[in-house]
Amino acid sequence: MGARACETDAREHEGAQDDTRRTSRRVSELVDQGLVDRGEIEALERVAERFSVAITKDLVDLATPGDPNDPITKQFVPSKRELRILPEERVDPIGDDPHTPVKGITHRYPDRLLLKPVHVCPAYCRFCFRREKVGPGSEVLSREELAAALGYIRAHEEVWEVILSGGDPMILPPRKLAEITAALAAIEHVRVLRLHTRVPVMEPGRVDEVMARALRAPDLTTYVVLHTNHVRELGPKAREAIGRLVDAGIPMLSQTVLLRGVNDDAETLKELFRELVVLRVKPYYLHHGDLAVGTGHFRTSITEGQSIVRELRQGLSGIAQPTYVLDIPGGYGKVPIGPGYLGPEGEDGRRTVEDPWGRRHGYPPGGGEGAG
Structure with a gap:
């Protein structure tokens, strides 16, 4: 691919970023919106020096400023508690780096791998396990780098499923996503495309019919996995976005991170998982919090998590129950850790x-x- 094609991709990506111009990226903007107290500016500026700050207008509209228990604020607004770094926390908590044979690929399991075309998200979760790699200015794979990543997938015939991750791949322009989908569909041994995204709750306006079409191709089955942690994220616009994907014939699953102070009780999770099933989204994973740097205030103990999952088993339909899992630090894989x-x-x-x-x-x- 020539320089002109690369420039076109860059302009399209910048256009996608322009769509998020209402995204708040400065602590001062959060103060103006009533999301943080003015007296916290100095501490939060220190947080922003290390970790990204971004919250979309759609999420701000769902937040309740001034409410210390607001699940939206807790997930997306920086806290001075992020400055407390624990000895066990890691920059690469689930061990992506040892399983990166080429740029943009994480190949941990034989039959599936991650393809990460972009390291940008519409908003930045304060508990993100890739929080020091995802942020404003983070890179998109160049045409040459994407071609090399696709070449790796072609060369490994054991790969049955490709998982688009990042960052959030749905921040890419639909044309670019359609190109990636078509390229994967042309690889005979790749049968399933799974796309992990927060866009339907972070910026649901991106999910239109054009986006849905971009994710489908003949001879390739596409799943969309929605990351959502609290029922408050499922506002009217998010529900419409989910409906557009499912109505387009794309089955949806969900993944949720167990977060202290956000959803670490059975009733909150029941409400979320039941509502997801109503929206035709199957709860898939409940993740134990990773050992990401500066996220200790979000993590529960495994014993607490098992107790919550045991309570879910008592009063929640089987189709609404996800698997409680732990990504073993160091890159050793994901395992179920539910109660026995x-x-x-x-x-x-x-x-x-x-x-x-x-x-x-x-x-x-x-x-x-x-x-x-």
Whole structure:
């Protein structure tokens, strides 16, 4: 690809950024909007020197300024608590770097990989596990770099699924997304495209019919995974955006991060997961908080998380329950860490099984011994 094509991509990306000109990126703007107190400016400016600051107009409209328990403010407005760095926290908490064979690719599992064409989001979550790599001015893969990443995928026939991540890939212009979708569809062994995004809640106006068409191609099945943490994020515009994707024939899943002070109780999560199912979005993952730098105030203990998930099991439909997972620090993969219900096997081969309400029951040895 020539320089002119690269310049076109750059202009289109800048155009996408222009669409977010109402995004607040300065602490002073947050003060003017009543989202932070004027007396906190000095501390928050120190936060902004290290970590990105960005909250879209759509999110500001959903926030309740002055409410210390507002889930929107807690997720997107910087806090001086981010300056407290714990010894166990990491710049690369889930270990992307050791699994990056070429720029833009993270290949941790044999049959699937991440393709990260952009490291920009419409807004910046204060708990982001890539928070020191995602921000204003962060790079987009050049035409040459994207071609090399696609070449890697072509060369690895074990790759069945490609996950578009970043940053948020839905911040790219639909034309660019359509090019990536078509290129992946042309790779015979790639059958599934999964796109991870916050755009339908951060900036739902981006999700129109053109965007939905850009995500589909013959011989390729596309899933969109929506990251949402609280039912308050699902305002009228977000609901319309989700509906446009599902009505276009794109199945949707969701992922949620367990966040102290935002959604760390069963009733809050029940409300979110039930509403997602109503919107035709299947809850997929509930993530335990990663060891990202400056995010200790968001993390629960695993024991607390398991207790919440146990309570969900008692009173929430199976189709509304995600899998509680932990990304093992260091790049060792994602594993389920939900509560256990099956007791150890006794000498006679019997086990005890705990029901959702804590009552224990015996279960006979398996395998059909003695059948005749």
